[in-house]
Amino acid sequence: MTLTANRAPAEPAAEVRAAKRSNPLRFVILAALLALLLIVIAPLLIIAINAVKSPADYAGGGPLSLPTHLYWDGIVDFWNRVSFGQKLWNSFVTSFVVAVLGVVLSVLNAYALGIGKVKGRLWFLVFFLVANLLPQEVLVYPLYFLSKEVHLYDSLISIVIIFTVIQAAFGTYLLTSVYQEFPTELLDAADVDGAGKVRTLWSVVVPVSRPTLGVLFTFFFIWTWNEFFLPLVFLVSNDNQTVPVALGVLQGDRLMDATMTSASGLIGILPALIFFLVFQRTLTRGITAGAIK
Amino acid sequence: MIRSRAGLSAGALLLAASLALAACGGSGDSSSEEGADAKTLTLWHYEGPTSAMGIAWNKAIEEFKSSHPGVEVKFEEKGFEQIQQNAQMILNSDSAPDIMEYNKGNATAGLLSKQGLLTDLTEESSKRGWDKALNSSLQTTTKYDDDGIMGSGKTFGVPNYAEYVEVYYNKDLFKKYNLQVPTTLDEFTKVMDTFVQNKVTPLAVGGAEYPAQQILYTLALSKADRAWVDDYQLYKNKVDFKGPQLTYGAQTFKEWVDKGYIAKNSAGIKAEDMGVSFSQGKFPIMISGSWWYGRFVNEIKNFEWGTFLFPGNKLHPGSSGNLWVVPEKSKAKALAYDFIDITMKPEIQALLGNNGGVPVAADVASITDPKNKELIENFNKVSGEDGLAFYPDWPAPGYYDVLVAGVQGLINGSKTPDAVLSEIQKPYDENLADLGK
Numbered sequence: 137m138t139l140t141a142n143r144a145p146a147e148p149a150a151e152v153r154a155a156k157r158s159n160p161l162r163f164v165i166l167a168a169l170l171a172l173l174l175i176v177i178a179p180l181l182i183i184a185i186n187a188v189k190s191p192a193d194y195a196g197g198g199p200l201s202l203p204t205h206l207y208w209d210g211i212v213d214f215w216n217r218v219s220f221g222q223k224l225w226n227s228f229v230t231s232f233v234v235a236v237l238g239v240v241l242s243v244l245n246a247y248a249l250g251i252g253k254v255k256g257r258l259w260f261l262v263f264f265l266v267a268n269l270l271p272q273e274v275l276v277y278p279l280y281f282l283s284k285e286v287h288l289y290d291s292l293i294s295i296v297i298i299f300t301v302i303q304a305a306f307g308t309y310l311l312t313s314v315y316q317e318f319p320t321e322l323l324d325a326a327d328v329d330g331a332g333k334v335r336t337l338w339s340v341v342v343p344v345s346r347p348t349l350g351v352l353f354t355f356f357f358i359w360t361w362n363e364f365f366l367p368l369v370f371l372v373s374n375d376n377q378t379v380p381v382a383l384g385v386l387q388g389d390r391l392m393d394a395t396m397t398s399a400s401g402l403i404g405i406l407p408a409l410i411f412f413l414v415f416q417r418t419l420t421r422g423i424t425a426g427a428i429k
Numbered sequence: 430m431i432r433s434r435a436g437l438s439a440g441a442l443l444l445a446a447s448l449a450l451a452a453c454g455g456s457g458d459s460s461s462e463e464g465a466d467a468k469t470l471t472l473w474h475y476e477g478p479t480s481a482m483g484i485a486w487n488k489a490i491e492e493f494k495s496s497h498p499g500v501e502v503k504f505e506e507k508g509f510e511q512i513q514q515n516a517q518m519i520l521n522s523d524s525a526p527d528i529m530e531y532n533k534g535n536a537t538a539g540l541l542s543k544q545g546l547l548t549d550l551t552e553e554s555s556k557r558g559w560d561k562a563l564n565s566s567l568q569t570t571t572k573y574d575d576d577g578i579m580g581s582g583k584t585f586g587v588p589n590y591a592e593y594v595e596v597y598y599n600k601d602l603f604k605k606y607n608l609q610v611p612t613t614l615d616e617f618t619k620v621m622d623t624f625v626q627n628k629v630t631p632l633a634v635g636g637a638e639y640p641a642q643q644i645l646y647t648l649a650l651s652k653a654d655r656a657w658v659d660d661y662q663l664y665k666n667k668v669d670f671k672g673p674q675l676t677y678g679a680q681t682f683k684e685w686v687d688k689g690y691i692a693k694n695s696a697g698i699k700a701e702d703m704g705v706s707f708s709q710g711k712f713p714i715m716i717s718g719s720w721w722y723g724r725f726v727n728e729i730k731n732f733e734w735g736t737f738l739f740p741g742n743k744l745h746p747g748s749s750g751n752l753w754v755v756p757e758k759s760k761a762k763a764l765a766y767d768f769i770d771i772t773m774k775p776e777i778q779a780l781l782g783n784n785g786g787v788p789v790a791a792d793v794a795s796i797t798d799p800k801n802k803e804l805i806e807n808f809n810k811v812s813g814e815d816g817l818a819f820y821p822d823w824p825a826p827g828y829y830d831v832l833v834a835g836v837q838g839l840i841n842g843s844k845t846p847d848a849v850l851s852e853i854q855k856p857y858d859e860n861l862a863d864l865g866k
Contacts, residue, residue: 195708195728217478217506280518290524369515372524374505384508385475391720392701393477 242307250315481786586752593747649678723785
């Protein structure tokens with residue numbers, strides 16, 4: 137008690153001194169952060185402004201002027217023109233399936249490589265790393281022919297297969313390094329308790345590394361959602377297209393429709409943004425989380 | 430984004446090259462009965478629904494439906510980018526449409542025709558009279574020889590519309606300074622001088638994209654004749670880049686920059702921003718293509734504007750528009766021919782003209798809108814003189830970027846006209862050597 141009584145008066149003084157000392161610096165940091173924030177959201181703001189501007193308004197006032205009245209036709213027209221609801225569904229289904237399959241495949245691979253210590257695992261990892269570094273443009277032509285041979289060209293299934301493999305290559309690489317550090321005490325304990333390899337995987341390894349898997353899932357989903365090049369090549373029919381490909385419809389030969397492009401941009405990023413906000417807690421938990429509790 | 434998309438164009442190139450090997454063997458023969466009993470017609474194009482082409486083609490689809498009961502038309506609006514990137518792959522697969530819009534030129538329609546992916550339309554076109562509706566400079570872009578070079582050989586496409594470069598001017602600003610529409614290059618220069626004296630930069634220019642090079646080419650054309658255009662575009666004879674035409678073009682362009690007709694900062698301006706700055710009334714004059722026309726008609730509300738042909742020129746940058754092509758794998762070729770025939774009908778052509786497009790075969794009398802009449806009369810004047818001189822970046826693959834860089838050097842003063850001409854001659858000559866000419 138005496139200790140706290142003694143300390144109590146000293147504390148505010150120290151705080152004031154500390155605040156005084158750091159005040160200008162704090163202010164500068166705050167200002168810098170605000171400026172950065174503005175830079176980051178400025179493009180989004182400009183898109184939002186132009187999305188609700190009529191074309192004539194845009195032609196008269198330019199991209200930076202505020203709209204004279206709210207004009208929703210750009211968004212509505214675009215939605216109907218590309219039947220956006222269906223594109224959303226296509227994107228959601230492919231991204232979700234890829235994210236789930238990609239995580240499962242990564243876990244199985246990483247379990248074998250990181251915990252199972254398969255022979256030559258270093259070379260496997262090098263292989264996955266190299267595969268991950270390959271630009272997609274190199275893969276396009278072989279993939280085109282393969283998919284044509286098995287009649288999956290112009291089908292969402294081809295996109296799901298391709299991206300599951302691509303994402304799992306990254307996931308395997310990452311998860312393997314996580315599993316190499318996996319506490320052997322837990323594995324030994326499972327072994328003593330008589331758990332087989334499969335049981336150990338599902339009852340010990342997966343639950344412990346669940347935060348990492350959550351992060352992978354989120355990344356896989358967003359990456360697949362944003363993919364443009366391969367879906368552009370593989371999804372020929374309008375009925376099969378995903379959101380980023382649908383946004384490309386507005387890009388003309390010589391002209392662009394700036395207001396409708398903004399409108400499409402706005403509704404194009406919203407789903408990914410919402411998904412990110414929902415899962416951002418998983419992300420902040422950190423990619424290498426998971427240890428003995 | 431973690432994954433990089435750089436090298437996208439490199440990948441596309443690689444693809445194009447490998448497909449060229451794979452796609453040989455499609456035979457070019459066609460019969461007008463082929464696919465006449467098909468029950469669906471899959472049709473792709475990439476024009477917006479409110480553009481002149483979009484409106485006219487929608488009407489054409491309706492007409493097709495009523496003249497072909499029982500045939501389902503599956504229309505899909507595509508992105509320009511998607512067709513541009515993937516045409517070879519799509520046309521080589523079972524997902525190929527029965528008819529589609531495609532870009533004219535050696536690198537696009539020419540390449541596909543060389544790979545045997547397009548149907549030869551020569552016979553159909555003379556039987557149905559499409560060739561008579563198109564004058565010779567419009568036909569240039571529809572014909573490709575065995576090497577896929579335009580200008581001669583078989584007909585692989587049919588254009589419905591044309592485009593050309595003209596001068597847009599702000600009537601209100603002309604009135605303010607008491608200026609008349611110039612009829613000679615000298616008068617045009619005087620008009621621009623007046624603006625400069627009044628501290629107004631006369632020309633809206635997009636130096637980062639196609640507009641600036643088209644101005645330089647227009648200036649070169651003022652000293653050129655059809656033979657020179659054939660040499661430059663169709664490789665008939667070797668072009669002297671230090672000859673009077675291009676030298677005049679580059680030097681005059683430089684002069685225009687020095688005199689303040691063209692703002693120094695326009696080297697970094699994109700075409701879209703150029704158009705918006707004109708529609709905002711910031712610049713009194715813009716030299717660019719007829720593709721802006723329909724948009725300006727709808728969107729410029731704050732001032733009166735008009736157009737005139739580049740004064741004194743007989744030749745103007747311009748060409749046919751994109752082509753209707755029939756893929757070799759089309760399952761309804763006869764229906765595709767019927768559809769093309771409908772798009773060439775007077776009423777569809779008039780619809781195109783009345784919505785701000787430039788129809789290839791329209792009767793001016795059927796164009797009711799006075800604004801669009803001006804556009805089409807100007808085009809008919811150019812077309813009557815056989816004055817379409819194509820675009821400066823056509824002769825060699827990747828030439829567009831070379832020209833952009835060269836003209837940017839002229840605008841910001843980092844290169845002399847002579848240096849720029851040497852710079853743009855090199856890739857041109859290299860391409861000639863590749864073609865074995």
